Amino acid sequence: MQKKKIAVLFGGCSSEHEVSRVSAYSVIRNLPKEKYDIVRIGITRDGRWYLYNGPDDKIPGGEWERSEEKMPAFLCPDRSVGGIVANAPDGFRTVPVDCVFPVLHGRNGEDGTVQGLLELSGLPFVGCGTLASAVCMDKAITHSQLANAGIPSAKYLWFYSSKYTSEGAKKIKVKVNARLGYPVFVKPANSGSSVGISKVLREEELDAAVARAAAESDKILVEEAVAGQEVECAVLGNLDPKAAGAVGEIVASAEFYDYDDKYKSGKSKLNIPARLDEAVAAEIRSIAERAFRMLGCRGFARVDFFVRNGREILLNELNTIPGFTPISMYPKLWEASGVSYGELLDRLVRLAFDDGAKNFKK
Ligand SMILES: Nc1ncnc2c1ncn2[C@@H]1O[C@H](COP(=O)(O)OP(=O)(O)O)[C@@H](O)[C@H]1O
Ligand SMILES: [Mg+2]
Incomplete structure (x- = not known):
């Protein structure tokens, strides 16, 4: 059987650029080589796209960007191209691919933007389509969709940062006190x-926290x-x-699972399985599958929850391109169920090919 060509997208214009490089490196190394050939597409933090042909070990640390073994390239929305257009020294050339695996986290990659381009291209691709990606990326929209479906989540409110003026902030603080209470x-x-x-433990800290969040969105x-x-x-x-x-x-x-704790300090711990009654774990699995279906997810998503008092289940968020290093939670949960990292990648690619509903819409 002829090998399929899989384009792996990594990096991206996102605060999670580095994480994506590390996830993509392990995806590239572990995609079964007897079935798949890999085309590496790196996206810089400022949004330049390249076809990269150098060694894989220059991907996780970002050295690939300084390599000579790359050329400007982009994923083409024109369906007759069926893949990548690269600007080689001797002129433009097309690089057809069979499937795309966007290993991009966060904005401009996990949020429906790249998925829109992929849908236009008509190529099969791993993971959620445009709408589900966009809905899951926006935590306020996710909350309202969950509420519509009767799936519990934490009490919340949201506002545009432009409303947080000296007058607006007073009103927002009243609402925070009345509806949520601190912390x-x-x-x-x-x-x-x-x-x-x-x-935020008390009202006096709210302004600074809003400013920090407003720097991102x-x-x-x-x-x-x-x-x-x-x-x-982990849902598949x-x-x-x-x-x-x-x-x-x-x-x-x-204090909470912050950026350093996730990727730097190495001090946070994963318990697999979680310390939960089996009935509660079963309910969590069932809610995760329901949320995945209800939001129109495809391929994979890691569905995150809080559990209060060992039994009250609140859905926190769906990650439509979860962290994907071998020590990341998503692959580890499948490994605990007997699905190896390589087999999981193979299943994801097969799901992309099977997903007729997402692709080739006229
Ligand atoms: N409502 C909440 N209650 C308790 N902890 C929270 C809450 N929201 C977020 N956290 C903490 O902050 C972390 C990051 O928040 P999260 O909403 O998952 O955002 P991200 O998309 O950045 O992962 C969570 O993993 C958790 O530790
Ligand atoms: Mg999270």
Whole structure:
């Protein structure tokens, strides 16, 4: 059988650029080589696209950007091209691919933008389409969709940062007090990796937290702080998604699971399985599958929850391109269910080819 060509997209204009490089490096190394050839497309932090042909070990640290072994390239929306257009020294050339795996986290990659381009291109691609990606990226929209479906989440309110003037802030503070009470979490509505997120213990700290969030997004979310466990569920599939048998638990080493704790300090712990009654874990799996279906997700998503008092389940967020290093929660949960990292990647690519509903729409 002829090998399929998979374009792996990495980097991106996002606060999670570095994380994406590390995820993509392990995806590239572990995609089964007997079935797939890989085309590497790196996107710089300022949004330049390149076809990269150098060694893979220059990807995670970002050295690939200084390599000579690259040429400007872009994914072409023109369906007759069926892949990449590269600007080689001897002129433009097309590089057809069979499938695209966007290993991009956060804005301009996980938020529906790249997915829109992929839908236009008509190419099969791994993961959610434009709408589900965009809905899951915006935490305020996710909350309202969950509420419509009767899926519990933390109490919240949101506002545009431009409303947080001296007069506006007073009104917002009244609402925060009346509807949520302190402590609260203040977040940019559409960032990831905890960037711009603060835990606010009292009203005097709110202004600074809003300013931090506003640096990331013009839409600000305030949520009641949920005291309890933080657990994550790995969902895989298209129209009939299945959650991995084990639910995972994060035990943060910091005040909350912030950027350093996620990627730098190495001190946070993962418990697989989570310390939960099996009935609660089963309910979490069932809610995760329901949310995945209801929001129109495809391929994969990591669905994150809080559990209060060991039993009250609140959905926190869906990550439509979850962290994907071998030590990341998503692949680890599948491994605990007997699906190896390489097999998981193969299933994701096969799901992309199977997903007729997402692609080739006329
Ligand atoms: N309402 C909340 N209650 C308690 N902890 C929270 C709440 N919201 C966020 N956190 C903490 O902040 C971390 C990051 O928030 P999250 O909403 O998951 O954003 P991100 O998309 O950046 O991962 C969570 O993993 C959790 O530790
Ligand atoms: Mg999160």
